Amino acid sequence: QVQLVESGGGLVQVGDSLRLACTTSGPTFSAYAIGWFRQAPGKDREFVAATNYRGSRADYTNSVKGRFTIFKDIAKNTVYLQMNSLIPEDTAVYYCAATKVTGPDTIPGLYDVWGQGTQVTVSS
Numbered sequence: 488q489v490q491l492v493e494s495g496g497g498l499v500q501v502g503d504s505l506r507l508a509c510t511t512s513g514p515t516f517s518a519y520a521i522g523w524f525r526q527a528p529g530k531d532r533e534f535v536a537a538t539n540y541r542g543s544r545a546d547y548t549n550s551v552k553g554r555f556t557i558f559k560d561i562a563k564n565t566v567y568l569q570m571n572s573l574i575p576e577d578t579a580v581y582y583c584a585a586t587k588v589t590g591p592d593t594i595p596g597l598y599d600v601w602g603q604g605t606q607v608t609v610s611s
Contacts, residue, residue, distance in 0.1 A: 520590025
């Protein structure tokens with residue numbers, strides 16, 4: 488089964504950029520659709536972005552459209568979330584998740600494997 492490790496989080500200022508990485512291990516990475524979710528203190532986990540297993544289609548929550556980009560590098564077994572023009576409302580722990588459902592999938596319950604999360608803090 489694939490395992491996921493997130494990296495790239497940190498403390499940034501409003502308007503800055505970050506690139507999160509979701510690196511996988513396992514022989515069948517290319518068969519998985521990958522999603523990014525986030526959870527802020529006191530809030531439910533919410534969908535951010537997802538790509539299908541080929542990396543050819545993507546979906547985004549409305550609040551990040553035009554600012555975030557998800558892309559899959561199969562050769563590196565990694566899915567990235569490029570986050571630009573960050574705002575304080577983006578502050579959360581970000582998780583990547585994998586599913587064998589075709590994707591892109593917005594529902595957390597469809598994902599079978601989750602990473603441990605990486606903290607993103609946007610300071611005003």
